[in-house]
Amino acid sequence: TLEKRRKTFFENPWFAAINERRLTRGQYVETLGNMHQFVRWTTRILARITGTTTNRTLRRHFIEHLKGEIDHEVLIENDLRQIGADVDYVVNDMVPATATQEFMVIQESLVSFHQDPVVFLAVPFAIEGFSATLTEDFIGNLEACIERWGVKSPRRACTFISSHVHTDGGDDGHWINVFKMMQE
16 A cells, blocks of 8 residues: 555656656745645654653654654755745745645644554654655756756755655665554
8 A cells, every 4th residue: 555655646746847857946945845834843743742652662763763853944944045945934924735734733633632652653654655765866856956947056955855865765764663663
């Protein structure tokens, strides 16, 4: 099921635009802005679920995961600056897209209302299942889009997304560690 969903996910219009090197600056700003809307809460949400977790192994897992999420929103803010976007607007005034808000409601409900750390594992499992399988080819295509907008150092404008290829992927990344935790 996961492999089937990932395949269709990577065929969506946003990924197609990147892979065809036709993503616009506005689309990228909107994407990063929406990511910022929920990423800026990640460390607080992980800290809260960690505090409600009585199982030591699971609590240690959340603590380690939390360490890897600190200041991720700063990466997004720097990426936005690199492409000349209005960071102040994203940080202080932007309202998330409906789909982003729906995701935020789910994770906030799992943490604050349900307070079930095992069920909460679904959040990083779902998100990082996608980012863990991003490829260097994808990052190269994203950099090509950014370069097309006149950005001199495209790699400096996609640090948030490119960092997840390494932190979420691989044999020791966030995604595989969540997967292992779910098996225990």
